[in-house]
Amino acid sequence: MLVYPVGDGAGMVVPDTALLKKIAPEAAAMAIVQGDYSLRHGPNLEAIDAGGSGEPYGTTWKHLERLFGTPAPYWHCTVRDPALMTAWKPGAATQRIPAAVRPDPGPLLRLAAEEPEGSYAAAAALATARHAVHSAAKGCHDEITRYVDASPGIASIVVAGRPLVPPPAANVAEEVLRDGWRTILQRTDVLAAECARLGQTLGAARYFTGAYEVTVAPDSCAQAQQWASRLKSGPRTALAKYLAKGAGPDILVDPLTDMPAVRTASGAIETVAPRRLPAHSPLAALTVGRGSMWITTEDGTVFLAPQAGPSYTYGYGGGGPMALARLIDLLLDDITHTAPGHGAHRPPSGLEHATDEGWRGRKAPFTLSRAELEALRDR
Numbered sequence: 001m002l003v004y005p006v007g008d009g010a011g012m013v014v015p016d017t018a019l020l021k022k023i024a025p026e027a028a029a030m031a032i033v034q035g036d037y038s039l040r041h042g043p044n045l046e047a048i049d050a051g052g053s054g055e056p057y058g059t060t061w062k063h064l065e066r067l068f069g070t071p072a073p074y075w076h077c078t079v080r081d082p083a084l085m086t087a088w089k090p091g092a093a094t095q096r097i098p099a100a101v102r103p104d105p106g107p108l109l110r111l112a113a114e115e116p117e118g119s120y121a122a123a124a125a126l127a128t129a130r131h132a133v134h135s136a137a138k139g140c141h142d143e144i145t146r147y148v149d150a151s152p153g154i155a156s157i158v159v160a161g162r163p164l165v166p167p168p169a170a171n172v173a174e175e176v177l178r179d180g181w182r183t184i185l186q187r188t189d190v191l192a193a194e195c196a197r198l199g200q201t202l203g204a205a206r207y208f209t210g211a212y213e214v215t216v217a218p219d220s221c222a223q224a225q226q227w228a229s230r231l232k233s234g235p236r237t238a239l240a241k242y243l244a245k246g247a248g249p250d251i252l253v254d255p256l257t258d259m260p261a262v263r264t265a266s267g268a269i270e271t272v273a274p275r276r277l278p279a280h281s282p283l284a285a286l287t288v289g290r291g292s293m294w295i296t297t298e299d300g301t302v303f304l305a306p307q308a309g310p311s312y313t314y315g316y317g318g319g320g321p322m323a324l325a326r327l328i329d330l331l332l333d334d335i336t337h338t339a340p341g342h343g344a345h346r347p348p349s350g351l352e353h354a355t356d357e358g359w360r361g362r363k364a365p366f367t368l369s370r371a372e373l374e375a376l377r378d379r
Contacts, residue, residue, distance in 0.1 A: 001027040002064065002072055005035075006080045008102065012036070015048040015056050031059055035077060037143070042151035043074055065156040073160035074148060078140040081161070088160050099137040099163040103201055105129040107194040111184070114191075123172055124180025125195060128204040130169035137163040177207040185209060185239040192238035200242065206341065210259045210272035212307040213243065216292050217268050221365035223287045223294035226302045228269060230254065231261055243272060257303065273307035279335045286328060287367045288314060288359070293324065297335060306339035314359045321355035322347065328355075328373055350379030 001024045005013045013032050020030045027050060034044040047059040064072040070090045079097040108129040115122035140163040148159060181199065184192050185208060205211035218228035234240065234253025240260035244251060249262040254271070256278060261271035279297045286305075287294040293305035293312045305312060305327060312327065313320030325347035326340040346352070354376045359366075368376075 001030045003032045004075055004080055015046055017054050037147035041153045042148050042157055061153050061156040071156050071158045073158045075161050076140050078136055079161040079163055095161045096164050097161045099140045101132045101136045105132050111191055111195050120176050120180035121183040124177045127172045128202055132202045134166055134168055137165040141165050181207045182209055187238050193241035196238040196242040210274045212273045214271055214273050214292050215268050220290045223302045273304055275308050276306050276336055276338045277303050283331045283335050285367050285369050289365045308339035309341040314355045317356045325351040325355045348377045350376045
């Protein structure tokens, strides 16, 4: 028996005798199509024999062809429609099937359909869904082309289903996407909350007003205490619901950035870092906290550092220290600059050295003044 895992469990499934007895108690053996590939044989197969040692072993499509007397069908994990698969017969034409998108972008399409013509929220939701659909189909097509069609074992395989690959979605202006997602995230209905979750998962978080979760210990430093003391009760917006994981804690909000926050049972505060600061005076100091970074401006206001990429860390050579050095460089020049994302500019060598080596061994929290940061940048 040839078995294809479906749905969320369509990755690596190792066969065992209990599974064989459960789904095919009279079968002599079972082979399960795996989620990875062999350059020599195509999609990997793991098998187990009913009367054997109970240990799974690898097999090949050529061996299946000898057993079945015909090439065996292959269904990529994103085109595994159980009804089509069970109806398949040898010699059947290849089916063209919409590739499954996980998670299902249906709520995004529902939101777009319910919005009026010209709605930026509809444009943002539809663009996210279209990108997800195209990516899933293109990924399926490319894997079949590279690892199945080009495999030396293709003569023993019938590609029973191939994806419908839609054309890439037309580009939507970034300001439209940002404004659209801002509108969605400010809504308080269940559909918008589901779309917020999907947007985070399907790659639209870069257009959110805030997307990166940060855990703040209010007693970890004076800056965290000052920030926590200004939080107010807030609405259960879509972004807040995502942060609170649905029902549960009361929603708080930072009145200066409009970012939601929730208190946890341990006393910590879960919040979302803004992408940019609504500040009106220049950076005065940076405080490296325990798990959070703080910006103090010259008028004495404290902000959680803006974030649009890797978490900020220090003391080693990696993405976190590099992102922190980039942030410092940008905010010294413009306190309202958008936080740097992946692949942003390389920071000045002095700041890069400070965050990956110079501060190694320092224990958080510690604060550096603007003058100290500028001196590091100028080295």
